[in-house]
Amino acid sequence: xCVECGCGLPGAPGEVQIHPAGPGPAHSHHHGHPxxxxxxxxxxxxxxxxxxxxxxxxxxxxxxxxxxxSLLEKNDRIAERNRGFFQAKRLLVLNVLSSPGSGKTTLIxxxxxALAGRLRLGVIVGDLATENDANRLRSTGIPVxxxxxxSVCHLEADMVARAMTGxxxxxxxxxxIENVGNLVCPASYDLGEALRxxxxxxxxxxxxxxxxxxxxxxxxxxxxxxxxxxEAAGFDREQAIANLGRISHHARRFEVSSRTGEGMPxxxxxxxxxxxxxxxxxxxxx
Amino acid sequence: MHEVGIMQNAIQMAEQQARESGANRIHALRLRVGxxxxxxxxxxxxxxxxxxxxxxxxGARLEIERVPPAAWCAHCGxxxxxxxxxLTCPRCxxxxxxxxxxxxxxxxxxxxx
Numbered sequence: 012x013c014v015e016c017g018c019g020l021p022g023a024p025g026e027v028q029i030h031p032a033g034p035g036p037a038h039s040h041h042h043g044h045p046x047x048x049x050x051x052x053x054x055x056x057x058x059x060x061x062x063x064x065x066x067x068x069x070x071x072x073x074x075x076x077x078x079x080x081s082l083l084e085k086n087d088r089i090a091e092r093n094r095g096f097f098q099a100k101r102l103l104v105l106n107v108l109s110s111p112g113s114g115k116t117t118l119i120x121x122x123x124x125a126l127a128g129r130l131r132l133g134v135i136v137g138d139l140a141t142e143n144d145a146n147r148l149r150s151t152g153i154p155v156x157x158x159x160x161x162s163v164c165h166l167e168a169d170m171v172a173r174a175m176t177g178x179x180x181x182x183x184x185x186x187x188i189e190n191v192g193n194l195v196c197p198a199s200y201d202l203g204e205a206l207r208x209x210x211x212x213x214x215x216x217x218x219x220x221x222x223x224x225x226x227x228x229x230x231x232x233x234x235x236x237x238x239x240x241x242e243a244a245g246f247d248r249e250q251a252i253a254n255l256g257r258i259s260h261h262a263r264r265f266e267v268s269s270r271t272g273e274g275m276p277x278x279x280x281x282x283x284x285x286x287x288x289x290x291x292x293x294x295x296x297x
Numbered sequence: 298m299h300e301v302g303i304m305q306n307a308i309q310m311a312e313q314q315a316r317e318s319g320a321n322r323i324h325a326l327r328l329r330v331g332x333x334x335x336x337x338x339x340x341x342x343x344x345x346x347x348x349x350x351x352x353x354x355x356g357a358r359l360e361i362e363r364v365p366p367a368a369w370c371a372h373c374g375x376x377x378x379x380x381x382x383x384l385t386c387p388r389c390x391x392x393x394x395x396x397x398x399x400x401x402x403x404x405x406x407x408x409x410x
Contacts, residue, residue, distance in 0.1 A: 071410040076318050082306050082328075082402045164299055196299040199335045199402070225335040228384075228396070257383065260392045 086200055089168035093175075093203025103185045103286040106202050108226060109210035110219075111192030114236040114269055116144045118210065119187050121269040123153045125279045130286055131182060135174045136189040137166040144189065154178050165197035166190050184286050194223040206285065209259070212237040213246035220251075220258040227258040232265065234278070239268040300340035303402065304348050311407045312353045320409030323354040327406045331364045331399040338363055358408075366399025 081087065097104045107115050116136070123132040133154045136144045145157035156177040158170050171188060180186065188204065190197045209230035211219040214237060220227040227233065233255050241248065248266075255264060263281065267274035307326060315323050326345075330338050338361045345359045368379045370386035370393050377387050384393040 071320075073324050073408050073410045074320075075406050076314055076320075076409055077406045078310065078314055078404045079406075080310060080404055082303050082310070082404060084310075085306060163302075195335060199299065225333050225400075228333070257385070260384070261394055 083199060083201075086168050089172060090201035090203040093168055093172055094205075097186070097203060097205070098289070100180055101290045102180060102183060103206070103282065103289050104202075104204045105185065105187045105206045105208050105282075106190060106197075106204035107187060107208045107210065108190045108194070108197050108230075109192060109212075109236075110194050110215065113192070113210045113212040113215065115189050115192070115210060116147055117269040118234070118236060118267065119189060120148055120151050121272070121275060122187075122279060122282070123148075123151050125272075125275050126185075126282065129279075129283055130184040132185045132187060133178045133180070133183040134187045134189060135166075135171060135178070137170070137191045139164075139191060154183070160191060164191055164193050164195075165200050166202060167200050168202050171202045185282060194219075194226045198223075198226040198229050205289065206231050208232040208234060209262075210234045210236050211251070211255075213241040213251075214244045217247050217251040217254055220254045224258045227255070227262075230259045230262040232281075233259045233262040235264070235266040237268060237270075238266050238273055239271045300336050301344040301348060303336055304341055304344040307404050308345075308349055308352050308354050310404050315353055315407060315409045318409065321353065322410050323352075323357045323407050324410065325358040325360060325408035326354060326404065327360045327362065329362045329364055329401050329403040329405050331366065331401045333366045333396065333399040334402045335400075336402060362405070364398050364401055367397050368393035369395045369397050371395065 093104075107119065109115050119132075119134060123134075126132060133156075134145075134148050135156050135158060136148065137158045137160055138144055139160055139162065141159070142157050145155045148155045156174045158166065158174050160166065160170070166188065175186070178186070188202055190202075207230050209227055209232070211227075211233070213235060220233075235248075235251060235255075237244075240246075252264070255262070265274060265278045265281070267278055269275070307328065311323055311326050315321070328341070330336060330341065341361060342359055349355050349357065366379045367376055368384050368386075369376045370389065370391055372391040373386060373389040375386060375388045376397065377393075379393070379396070379399070384396070385391070386393055
């Protein structure tokens with residue numbers, strides 16, 4: 012059967028079948044989905060052709076092999092494995108993303124402090140270099156593993172899979188993954204998180220979601236940070252919310268100041284609620 | 298600049314498929330890259346030069362189909378192009394929750410011999 016259109020027409024045995032214009036018995040059918048470019052693909056392979064092997068004088072003809080596979084397949088597979096593992100452990104996992112300097116580390120630090128006694132947090136923190144963020148977070152007494160990516164501009168699912176072996180996950184309720192500060196590349200990489208939390212600070216300008224739509228569209232939670240600086244920065248709150256509404260309209264929105272604590276109770280209650288939902292859900296394994 | 302890693306994945310996948318179908322040379326790779334995928338086609342082309350060296354795909358053509366984003370409106374059932382990332386349905390002004398095309402990053406086919 013054709014894996015792409017499901018037409019079910021068999022190919023001739025021993026032949027690479029390509030449609031619509033390839034060798035093999037011609038067959039015509041209507042696709043329910045018009046495609047701009049012709050597509051060819053192989054229906055059948057892994058078989059022998061005794062005597063038909065090409066020789067030096069007879070170069071082999073070019074042929075098309077259809078693949079239709081995602082280039083992020085490997086990462087997505089590991090991410091799904093992570094996700095199943097986290098669900099089985101009833102661990103609420105956050106992937107926290109923003110540009111450099113939007114307040115990821117401080118938000119995580121203050122969240123851990125505010126949730127002390129309610130939820131146990133652990134952190135995996137990704138940076139190109141230095142252990143500075145890990146040290147800041149450790150000062151609050153929470154377990155932290157630092158991934159230094161070298162020149163890699165984002166975290167990938169297998170980096171998280173390796174890093175989490177450095178934490179006692181059974182002693183945690185929430186695992187926060189602080190991604191590399193970057194609003195472009197990390198958008199494409201699923202880590203297996205339950206919540207994708209994208210931050211924009213009031214000092215960055217209201218149009219951040221419009222400039223980085225892929226990232227903001229992928230958010231399940233959007234957090235406006237540093238609200239205590241809004242006035243000094245001339246932040247147009249209405250415009251920012253309108254922009255978020257346009258790109259991340261499906262995302263849950265919070266406005267916080269890690270410094271003054273404004274908005275923190277709502278954010279923390281939300282995490283407690285999400286973790287409660289997860290703890291009540293059936294385990295991923297049977 | 299994660300295009301290098303993505304291109305490496307593409308070449309590894311293409312080489313594996315080429316070998317499985319008994320080929321020893323890749324003449325062309327066809328990719329489908331959505332305009333909202335977060336990767337830049339030009340950067341992929343640049344990376345391809347470097348990372349294809351010494352592989353079955355060295356010297357191959359790289360054809361990239363750029364896929365414009367399209368969304369589907371659950372409210373009125375219309376599918377519409379969402380230029381400029383605006384997911385507002387042009388018919389009923391509701392926000393679409395479903396981006397149907399434009400985020401793909403796919404190896405669609407290869408030409409081998």
